[in-house]
Amino acid sequence: xARTIVPIGPQHPLLKEPIAFQIVVEGEQVxxxxxxxxxxxxxxxxxxxxxTYIQNLYLLERVCGICSHVHAVTYCRGVESLLGLExxxxxxxxxxLLCELERxxxxxxxxxxxxxxxxxxxxxxxxxxxxxxxxxxMEALSGGRVSHAINTIGGVRQDITPMQREVIWGQLDxxxxxxxxxxxxxxxxxxxxxxxxxVGHLSLEQVRRYCVVxxxxxxxxxxxxxxxxxxxxxxxxxxxDVVTHTAGDVWARTLxxxxxxxxxxxxxxxxxxxMPDGPIAVSARRRVPPGEAISRSEAPRxxxxxxxxxxxSDRPARVKIRTPTLPSLLSLQIQLKAxxxxxxxxxxxxxxxxxxxxxx
Amino acid sequence: xxxxxxxxxxxxxxxxxxxxxxxxxxxxRMIARFQGRIGPPWYQPLAxxxxxxxxxxxxxxxxxxxxxxxxxxxxxxxxxxxxxxxPVGGIKGASFEGDLxxxxxxxxxxxxxxxLAGWVSSSIYxxxxxxxxxxxxxxxxxxxxxxxxxPAILSDSWSITRIVSFQAQTAWHALMQxxxxxxxxxxxxxxxxxxxxxxxxxxxxxxxxPLTDYSGRKLAxxxxxxxxQTVLGIFLLVNLFFGESxxxxxxxxxxxxxxxxxxxxxxxxTASALYARLRIDQLMDxxxxxxxxxxxxxMLVTLWxxx
Numbered sequence: 040x041a042r043t044i045v046p047i048g049p050q051h052p053l054l055k056e057p058i059a060f061q062i063v064v065e066g067e068q069v070x071x072x073x074x075x076x077x078x079x080x081x082x083x084x085x086x087x088x089x090x091t092y093i094q095n096l097y098l099l100e101r102v103c104g105i106c107s108h109v110h111a112v113t114y115c116r117g118v119e120s121l122l123g124l125e126x127x128x129x130x131x132x133x134x135x136l137l138c139e140l141e142r143x144x145x146x147x148x149x150x151x152x153x154x155x156x157x158x159x160x161x162x163x164x165x166x167x168x169x170x171x172x173x174x175x176x177m178e179a180l181s182g183g184r185v186s187h188a189i190n191t192i193g194g195v196r197q198d199i200t201p202m203q204r205e206v207i208w209g210q211l212d213x214x215x216x217x218x219x220x221x222x223x224x225x226x227x228x229x230x231x232x233x234x235x236x237x238v239g240h241l242s243l244e245q246v247r248r249y250c251v252v253x254x255x256x257x258x259x260x261x262x263x264x265x266x267x268x269x270x271x272x273x274x275x276x277x278x279x280d281v282v283t284h285t286a287g288d289v290w291a292r293t294l295x296x297x298x299x300x301x302x303x304x305x306x307x308x309x310x311x312x313x314m315p316d317g318p319i320a321v322s323a324r325r326r327v328p329p330g331e332a333i334s335r336s337e338a339p340r341x342x343x344x345x346x347x348x349x350x351x352s353d354r355p356a357r358v359k360i361r362t363p364t365l366p367s368l369l370s371l372q373i374q375l376k377a378x379x380x381x382x383x384x385x386x387x388x389x390x391x392x393x394x395x396x397x398x399x
Numbered sequence: 400x401x402x403x404x405x406x407x408x409x410x411x412x413x414x415x416x417x418x419x420x421x422x423x424x425x426x427x428r429m430i431a432r433f434q435g436r437i438g439p440p441w442y443q444p445l446a447x448x449x450x451x452x453x454x455x456x457x458x459x460x461x462x463x464x465x466x467x468x469x470x471x472x473x474x475x476x477x478x479x480x481x482x483x484x485x486p487v488g489g490i491k492g493a494s495f496e497g498d499l500x501x502x503x504x505x506x507x508x509x510x511x512x513x514x515l516a517g518w519v520s521s522s523i524y525x526x527x528x529x530x531x532x533x534x535x536x537x538x539x540x541x542x543x544x545x546x547x548x549x550p551a552i553l554s555d556s557w558s559i560t561r562i563v564s565f566q567a568q569t570a571w572h573a574l575m576q577x578x579x580x581x582x583x584x585x586x587x588x589x590x591x592x593x594x595x596x597x598x599x600x601x602x603x604x605x606x607x608x609p610l611t612d613y614s615g616r617k618l619a620x621x622x623x624x625x626x627x628q629t630v631l632g633i634f635l636l637v638n639l640f641f642g643e644s645x646x647x648x649x650x651x652x653x654x655x656x657x658x659x660x661x662x663x664x665x666x667x668x669t670a671s672a673l674y675a676r677l678r679i680d681q682l683m684d685x686x687x688x689x690x691x692x693x694x695x696x697x698m699l700v701t702l703w704x705x706x
Contacts, residue, residue: 043523043526044523045523045524045527046523051606052602052603052606053602053603053604066530067527067530067531067679067680154675155603156603157603157675157676158594158595158597158601158603158675158676159674159675159676160430160434160594160672161433161434161672161673164434164435164436165434165435168435228675230595230673230674230675230676230677231675233675233677233678233681234675234676234677234678379678379679379680380527380604380605381598381601381604381678381679382678383604384601384603384604
């Protein structure tokens with residue numbers, strides 16, 4: 040069979056964001072692939088140097104359309120450590136609440152995308168319908184469904200009222216019920232397993248070599264989770280399990296993400312139950328003393344890394360963002376080998392790419 | 400009724416056209432309900448068709464223009480011709496001993512045209528989709544033909560009308576040979592390239608398969624062919640497996656026929672909503688390792704009963 044090159048992207052029904060793959064196929068067999076990215080590069084890191092620390096908050100929230108909040112939180116923590124600020128405990132709880140909601144929202148969105156790409160539209164519709172509950176909670180909390188603008192340097196800008204708490208509590212129950220049902224369906228759906236088992240396999244050693252993080256690493260048996268490994272308030276006061284599986288294929292990633300969603304719902308409940316009273320922000324100076332800071336968070340896709348350097352002015356001298364999608368993209372090189380064309384959609388869905396994050 | 404009325408109006412082209420639109424609407428509506436959506440209004444299939452007919456018709460460079468135009472017309476013609484021999488509630492356009500074979504032949508012509516549409520196109524996705532459609536054809540067609548042959552063997556006739564009336568004396572073929580009915584249903588899903596066997600046109604893999612480069616009127620004709628083929632395939636299964644029955648004897652034949660057809664449509668829609676798409680190698684496995692041996696088994700049992 041002749042060698043042919045199948046272009047996937049920059050525009051393709053499979054992709055939700057622009058990235059280009061050139062897949063070399065012989066018949067239905069994939070033999071090689073190359074990748075080109077940068078279609079949504081917006082120069083955000085450079086723009087950060089042009090704006091003040093406060094303005095950057097709103098810019099960095101727009102790095103990603105799914106995990107917008109965790110970007111802002113990670114940036115805030117970096118700046119706060121440069122300023123030597125002690126953030127009030129209640130503010131950390133509120134930040135964590137939105138982080139966990141964002142994780143649920145991201146994982147449900149991902150499940151929908153995977154299901155749609157293997158032709159299981161029913162699960163896609165259900166997952167995205169249940170995701171609406173999370174978006175409603177987020178809207179109630181911050182006024183925004185995707186961009187929340189709730190962070191500020193030194194804390195958060197909006198508090199949660201007792202009435203909101205009651206409403207959210209009820210919606211979390213509904214969410215728990217729906218996600219559990221979805222998990223049961225996914226666990227028993229044999230046609231879904233037929234498409235995802237054994238596809239996109241990454242061994243523990245490969246995960247280590249490519250520095251893959253997040254749910255993909257956990258699906259290969261690497262027990263990493265920054266919420267537990269680098270404990271800081273409020274996660275050092277909360278009880279939660281880190282979900283790991285050992286199979287290392289897309290099926291294991293599905294299970295990891297779905298079970299993590301349930302863990303996150305539990306975490307949201309615990310955060311709401313144990314949230315202490317007190318102020319939600321401390322005032323911060325406009326000018327940041329010279330120095331360097333790094334800040335890491337467990338974003339829905341894995342470790343998010345921020346490096347911030349200050350030269351003493353009210354603008355950062357350098358902001359560097361390393362997103363969890365980057366190592367996933369590199370690991371595609373080995374995942375997209377010895378497979379059929381039909382597996383490409385499963386593998387690309389399975390790694391949960393966030394191209395906007397990676398391109399910045 | 401004059402012959403022309405039967406060919407052009409009922410149960411011929413006009414009826415088939417309306418039934419195709421109605422069935423497409425019921426199908427879409429039902430899948431939407433399964434998925435927690437509302438679904439389109441009743442005129443949506445017609446509106447889609449008119450919209451496509453009115454749109455610009457682009458044929459990309461490198462595509463064989465004559466073949467690209469001829470293939471949808473050929474497949475629509477084949478489906479319309481086949482409709483003459485498929486009775487609806489006992490009313491038929493034409494009939495002769497052996498018309499089942501003609502219908503099966505005419506219904507597999509669109510599959511060939513579909514493959515050729517991918518072959519003459521310059522798009523790599525069309526080529527891949529065409530390749531897949533041929534592989535899929537080889538997987539489902541053999542079990543489908545064997546399953547459909549079972550009622551014919553039992554009725555000792557290759558005329559659809561005779562098979563229908565034969566069941567009035569005994570029982571529905573679906574009751575006497577349920578395995579054949581299930582196999583024919585699976586085969587029909589493959590033939591119609593419906594979810595979960597929409598492998599040749601899997602959106603996330605080969606964009607739209609052989610029809611990737613089609614637009615405007617030609618695409619409308621393709622869609623019409625597919626929906627008419629759906630209706631015709633369902634009518635064929637109703638005739639072969641749920642023919643005349645003594646229980647429904649005093650009742651009018653047409654509404655009963657409609658109900659039976661709707662029941663099969665429900666089965667198809669449910670399968671669409673329930674299962675993920677198979678990979679082409681998984682379909683080959685299913686077709687040759689499971690469906691074909693089962694069809695052979697059913698055929699042997701049928702031969703044994705017939706003797």
